[in-house]
Amino acid sequence: MKVPINIALVGNPNSGKSSLFNALTGLNQKVSNFPGVTVDKKTGTARISQQLEANIIDLPGTYSLYPKSADEFVTYDVLLNPSGKDRPDMVLIIADASNLKRNLLFCSQIIDLKMPVIIGLTMMDLAKKKGVEIDLAGLERELGVPVVAINPRKNKGLPALKKNIELIAQEKFGAPARDFIENHALAPAVVHELNQLLPLRSDYAALHVAVNYDELTFLDKHKQAAVRELLQKNNFNKTKVQGEEIMQRYARIKQIMHGTVVETDPLQQQLQTERIDNLLLHRFWGYAILLAVLFLLFQSIFWLASYPMDLIDAGFGSLSGWLSNVLPDNQLSDIFINGIIAGLGGIAVFIPQIMILFGLITVLEDTGYMARISFLTDRLMRQVGLNGKSVMPLISGVACAVPAIMAARNIENRKERLITIMITPLMSCSARLPIYTIMIALVIPDKAVLGFMSLQGLAMMILYLLGFFMAVLVAAVMKLFVKIREKSYFIMELPVYRAPRWKNVGTTMVEKAKIFVTDAGKVIMIISIVLWFLASYGPSGKMDAVHTKYEQLQAQTTDSVQLADIDHQFQSEKLSASYAGILGHAIEPVVKPLGFDWKIGIALITSFAAREVFVGTMATLYSVGEADETDATLREKMASATRIDGTPVYTLATGLSLMIFYAFAMQCMSTLAIVKRETKSWKYPIIQFVYMTALAYICSFIVYEIFK
Structure with missing residues (x-):
């Protein structure tokens, strides 16, 4: 049997990369860490054809080959490393057709690394709604790599994608034959000498070694010293080279889009997403709606879960009473009834609330509203030494602090990242939910306020908001003590609004x-x-x-x-x-x-x-x-x-x-x-x-x- 090929899955955030990974690998997935770092490594196996199997490596999302966070640097290192364990045999780039200009920057950089490449265009339906028509054959011809329109959420285009993967594996297609831009001309002497010094795939890879040699894990100290000496000898100016490269890439992208993409006048476009954002991101109504959404979330946790919780609670009580009557009166029965059954019964009763909480959070993420919460709260976060990106780990902390703290890796600023890690456990996680529930039921009356609000649900919401406001207060104090000075930027792409994938919601609740x-x-x-x-x-x-x-x-x-x-x-x-x-x-x-x-x-x-x-x-x-x-x-x-x-x-x-x-x-x-x-x-x-x-x-x- 042939050895499976390695395929690196890359793309901008919110481009549909995770959906494609799930569609290709199904349940054949595992999560570990990349060697030497704490960044998640999602891998999975996919059956491409009867004769071909592939290991899919889902690399963290990034906007370009100039990394700004720990996650982005992992993608960078895997793609640059010529002898790494995760070295891909080909790269599958996922590009958002509705934001093609921005996505093509990253695509063009990957193409110039001279690895076999396939571009999967997602969001074609959204591009069509925007009045964008793309000549796929012309785009493929201009880029010099296969381009396939796909919709991973509906499994459309996957047979054509797999066919192209198979053709590359059979060496019908190879690495791109021509450079997207003249990379060698950006620093001729440096590129030539680096190609002599190191086993690099392309002139563009040599440029990246020159820019980031001191952070690339595949270069030992001796090679880093040799590269440093080489750059000093040639007076290499990395800022100037990067600026010229980006300008040339966008000039070439503009030329390609002029010949292959037809767009209607942007001033005539007003998508449903934009109209909804005018309301949900409004200076006043945006915050009012956010509070209303949170209110409904916590009211639902009590209202929807009350009946199944009562049934489970009564069921375990009856089970304990029945077992005490039928089992012999000895220590083994005692430990089983009063130890194991009592302990598990105390936790099983909260399963409905846990499922409802995660289900509703998944709905908010799937619809695109969760990203808007970050945007809305950026102004508040900045006043306490953070930015809008800190909100996502804090919101994730409502589920569990462990993955929430890991999500802080996306925060480029070290001070903001550290403060976010330090305050995230103040958010009320799902482990606190059983305690809140039983104590609220004991000391808060089960009655309505203003005729429609549950007092118990209101108490639950106040506890969660209390955690958030205490986190903000502690962040403001830590801002004074953490002596790290870095400029901070908040750049975030807001995904389009979509109907939630109910199958995904149900799966998440069960899992x-x-x-x-x-x-x-x-x-x-x-x-x-x-x-x-x-x-x-x-x-x-x-x-x-x-x-x-x-x-x-x-x-x-x-x-x-x-x-x-x-x-x-x-x-x-x-x-x-x-x-x-x-x-x-x-x-x-x-x-x-x-x-x-x-x-x-x-x-x-x-x-x-x-x-x-x-x-x-x-x-x-x-x-x-x-x-x-x-x-x-x-x-x-x-x-x-x-x-x-x-x-x-x-x-x-x-x-x-x-x-x-x-x-x-x-x-x-x-x-x-x-x-x-x-x-x-x-x-x-x-x-x-x-x-x-x-x-x-x-x-x-x-x-x-x-x-x-």
């Missing part, structure tokens, strides 16, 4: 729910079993004293009501005397000023592994502490919990204090690990952990004091 259950489930199962053991056993002296005390009390009465009351007190005191109780009482003085009891203190410790573990911890503690196995839900058990003096544990003050603590606290080991990896230092995750914990404690204390 995110699976990840939530499997990732959280593994941690919760381990912690639930450990907690069951700690809550069921304790020092023999203390536990024996409790048993002796209540055996004597039970022997003194035959009244069933009194016996039930004694049994309840026994289970409560037994839990208090256990290892978990001892640990909880030890940390209680620290958390008591926040309105928390020792059980909440234990949950704060266990949820350092992952925030959602809080709910599983409470489920286990309240199950082990029960006198009898019942089918009561966790919410009902927590609502009936009382302190030693008989007052309820979960008052409004305690509930609000707990939500504020989790809104600001850094209780996610995975996030700290990714911050260390992205910043290449333990300094920043330590600072992040300290400031977020202090912020959470102080704010929680203030809220409790106000409302108690």
